[in-house]
Amino acid sequence: MPSYLFCPNCGQRSENGLCTQCFLEQFDLVNCPPLLVAKVCTTCGSCFRNGKWVECDLNSLTTSTVRSQLNINPAAEDVHISLVPEIFGENMRVHAHVDAMVRGRAVSEDFDVDVRIARKSCDRCRLITGGYYEAIVQLRAENRYPTSEERSRCKDITANVINQLQKSNRMTFISDIKELKEGIDIYVVPIHAGDQVSKAIAERFGGQISRAAKLAGRREGKDVYRVSFSVRLPRFMVGDILSLGDLIIDITSTGKRIVGRDLNTGARFNSDVKDMVDAELLCHRSDAKTTVLTMVQDDEIQVLDPDSYEPITLPRPAFLNAKGGDEVSVIKTHKCMFVLPD
Ligand SMILES: [Zn+2]
Ligand SMILES: [Zn+2]
Structure with a gap:
């Protein structure tokens, strides 16, 4: 036997078949189909990756699509792959560079892969389009209709909560928002999202949540429920002026506690909304009228009635800084007239 x-x-x-030079001449470092397809949702931009819809950007979708189809020769060692995506018309192109060591020699290969972007509707957008929902958050208010400010704040709160929840469960979404005279109905998925949204709204505005479940049918042998969360905003809003016992309260903040100022003394008011069942709504700050403060003397002031221009004497409020001749805002209620703080 020869030793070579x-x-x-x-x-x-050559000691092992083809010599290194001939081996490398026929060596195929990497194989990849020249054209691949990646699915992207037309509506929300989600990407279909590894058999499911996920949130990712087009660059990482295209590089991962190419990476999953690269077939590297098992004889290659110390393999380095660089994939640089670029937008190519409506589609993407990836510039690939692979280098490796083969039989102790450095080898490399450069090639382009086109990735066609197929625009589809993702699982989530299909459900939204189909009007699918699992919970309804019904925003209502006690003895009144929610204001446009409250409505838009609630929609912001809902969007924030849903965005947060979507990070751990992408099948969390708002299916529909219906504006009604008496409030708004927000349709969401899943039930947990309805729970979290209603809690966040009640946390911000105060108010009661009631929950009702209704059987919506059966799916895969299990009962499927739809849950409504009704959030009732409190009777009072910022700017409401109410009477409670001897107090006339100008509300400056609402929530679980109602904060304001007594218009007689200027004293701060702070009470649990539950202790205010006897409060009577007199009017709102926006009902105030401008008039002239004609005199300030010791404990008394005189203002002109904004309707009749009769001089009216009132006790001097503690917060009043205005002087005779200044303009002040006054509120006339069926009880009395009050000067508002600036
Ligand atoms: Zn050879
Ligand atoms: Zn989508």
Whole structure:
């Protein structure tokens, strides 16, 4: 037996079949189909990756699509792959560079892969389009209708809560928002989202949540429920002026506690909304009228009635800084007239 063999291709001395040079000439470092397809949701931009819809950007979708289809020769060692995506018309193109060591020699290959972007509707957007929902958050208010400010704040709160929940469960979404005279109905998925949204609204505005479940049918042998969360905003709003016992309260903040100022003394008012069942709504700050403060003397002031221009004497409020001749805002209720703080 000879201690060496010859390359069957070129006849040079070689100990393991083809010599390194002939081996490398026919060596295929990497194989990849020249055209691949990636699915992207037309509506929300979600990407279909590894068999499911996920949130990711087009660059990482295209590079991962190419990476999953790269077939690297198992004889290659110390493999480095660089994939640089670029927008190519409506689609993407990836510039690939692979280098590796083969039989102790450095080899590399450069090639482009086109990734066609197929625009589809993702699982979530299909459900939204179909009007699918699992819970309804019904925003209402006690003895009144929610204001446009409250409505828009509630929609902001809902969007924030849903965005947060979507990070751990992408099948969390707002299916529909219906504006009604008596409030708004927000349709969401899943039930947990309805729970979280109603709690966040009640946390911000105060108010009661009531929950009702209704059987909506059966799916995969299990009962499926739809849950409504009714959030009742409190009777009072910022700017409401109410009487409670001897107090006339100008409300400056609402929530679980009602904060305001007594218009007689200027004293701060702070009470649990539950302790205010006897309060009577007199009017709102926006009902105030401008008039002239004609005199300030010791504990008394005189203002002109904004309707009749009769001089009216009132006790001097503690917060009053205005002087005789200044303009002040006054509120006339069926009980009395009050000067408002600036
Ligand atoms: Zn050879
Ligand atoms: Zn989508």
